[in-house]
Amino acid sequence: MSQTIPLSDFTQTQLTELQAGLDREYELIKGNRVALNLSRGKPAADQVALSDSMEDAIAGDYFDSTGTDVRNYGEIRGIADARALGEELMGVPAANIIAGGNSSLFLMHLVTATALTHGLWGDERRWSNSKPVKILAPVPGYDRHFALTQSLGIEMIPVSMGSDGPDMEQARALASADPAIKGIWCVPKYSNPTGCIYSDQVVDEMAVLPDVAAADDFVVLWDNAYAVHDFNFPGRNLKSIFDAAQAAGTADHVVQFASTSKITFAGGGVAFVASSERVLKALEERLSFMMIGPDKVNQLRHARFLGGRLEQHMQAHAALLKPKFDIVEDTLSKQLGDLDVAQWTQPGGGYFVSLDVKPGLAKAIVSMAKEVGLTLTPAGATYPYGQDPDDSNIRIAPTFASLEELQTAMQILTLCVKLASVREQIKTLP
Numbered sequence: 001m002s003q004t005i006p007l008s009d010f011t012q013t014q015l016t017e018l019q020a021g022l023d024r025e026y027e028l029i030k031g032n033r034v035a036l037n038l039s040r041g042k043p044a045a046d047q048v049a050l051s052d053s054m055e056d057a058i059a060g061d062y063f064d065s066t067g068t069d070v071r072n073y074g075e076i077r078g079i080a081d082a083r084a085l086g087e088e089l090m091g092v093p094a095a096n097i098i099a100g101g102n103s104s105l106f107l108m109h110l111v112t113a114t115a116l117t118h119g120l121w122g123d124e125r126r127w128s129n130s131k132p133v134k135i136l137a138p139v140p141g142y143d144r145h146f147a148l149t150q151s152l153g154i155e156m157i158p159v160s161m162g163s164d165g166p167d168m169e170q171a172r173a174l175a176s177a178d179p180a181i182k183g184i185w186c187v188p189k190y191s192n193p194t195g196c197i198y199s200d201q202v203v204d205e206m207a208v209l210p211d212v213a214a215a216d217d218f219v220v221l222w223d224n225a226y227a228v229h230d231f232n233f234p235g236r237n238l239k240s241i242f243d244a245a246q247a248a249g250t251a252d253h254v255v256q257f258a259s260t261s262k263i264t265f266a267g268g269g270v271a272f273v274a275s276s277e278r279v280l281k282a283l284e285e286r287l288s289f290m291m292i293g294p295d296k297v298n299q300l301r302h303a304r305f306l307g308g309r310l311e312q313h314m315q316a317h318a319a320l321l322k323p324k325f326d327i328v329e330d331t332l333s334k335q336l337g338d339l340d341v342a343q344w345t346q347p348g349g350g351y352f353v354s355l356d357v358k359p360g361l362a363k364a365i366v367s368m369a370k371e372v373g374l375t376l377t378p379a380g381a382t383y384p385y386g387q388d389p390d391d392s393n394i395r396i397a398p399t400f401a402s403l404e405e406l407q408t409a410m411q412i413l414t415l416c417v418k419l420a421s422v423r424e425q426i427k428t429l430p
């Protein structure tokens with residue numbers, strides 16, 4: 001049902017009629033017993049299948065381009081061919097990259113835990129030298145960053161996200177005033193969940209933040225998980241923080257992450273961490289207590305499969321993903337567009353759409369959806385400690401569902417948004 005006037009302009013009769021119609025629709029769906037899920041930020045089966053032929057990339061040849069036998073132990077920083085792939089993916093020289101195992105999240109944990117207990121610079125600086133330890137968390141943001149941070153006993157201070165990145169004035173004010181603030185989480189391209197891309201100015205300001213910060217061990221944690229995950233090509237450019245940090249003299253304080261989790265196999269990819277030689281040395285030392293070398297066979301497979309054809313491969317993903325994001329946008333704008341009950345993002349890539357409903361309604365909408373068989377990411381998950389102060393943000397993850405499932409799921413979601421908004425609006429009537 002499409003409307004042409006904002007809900008706030010509806011008369012009492014119009015609201016009551018609308019509510020009755022929406023209630024009927026809701027009860028009908030309840031009877032249908034659907035089981036849908038828009039909470040899974042993972043690639044669909046047809047996406048992972050794009051990399052099935054990677055299996056043939058070894059074909060009995062286990063030596064990388066430098067002659068390393070990938071079947072054996074060693075090469076703790078990863079094989080040269082994988083680091084060259086990291087260069088292609090991250091736009092950072094291979095010499096500044098460690099290619100690791102299948103998870104960048106693991107490497108983020110390695111970096112934060114190392115910063116806490118052993119320091120990243122081979123000197124006396126450790127985050128744990130004084131308590132409390134705090135990190136800036138742009139919100140809405142990635143729930144696993146928050147969970148990781150919390151698990152290490154680090155406090156999180158929210159910073160607002162805008163359409164071109166975090167509010168840098170706020171970030172600067174906080175970091176410069178409090179030496180307990182040791183870093184900031186960033187997802188600079190197709191941010192999780194808003195889908196925004198940091199502007200050149202934000203990148204430049206982020207690169208100098210370690211200098212502005214009161215702490216002398218401040219770290220920009222640059223999780224470029226969606227570096228090449230555009231829907232249109234050539235892809236959108238993100239200014240290089242590596243270059244900006246070199247220019248600003250802060251290279252020791254910027255650590256970047258990426259992985260092929262959403263390029264090849266989410267459960268069997270290759271992850272990368274990039275920084276200055278000093279930081280890589282500290283990480284290598286910690287890693288050497290955990291393993292004798294990464295899975296180099298998988299690294300070689302990836303380097304051979306993706307090397308030189310990354311964009312072509314991402315175009316194949318885009319062909320599968322774009323129609324899904326189109327369904328999300330079309331349904332949101334058709335169903336909610338004129339009612340003025342929600343705002344949402346229209347990302348040009350990545351994995352998520354961020355939906356903001358009227359304050360106080362997100363939890364109610366998520367549980368209304370659950371009641372009729374649609375699982376959404378729990379309201380609040382995009383905020384530290386699971387607490388969205390406005391209770392308004394809902395993360396939509398459209399990638400895993402089929403097109404048909406997504407159509408139905410979006411109808412249900414928008415129905416729940418409308419119904420909750422109408423109920424709320426009726427409450428305001430005299």
Ligand SMILES: Cc1ncc(COP(=O)(O)O)c(C=O)c1O
Nearest residue numbers: 103104105142187192225259261
């Ligand atoms: C921003 C962000 N970083 C990291 C990850 C996980 O990456 P990995 O599979 O390399 O651990 C995700 C997955 O959703 C993500 O959205």
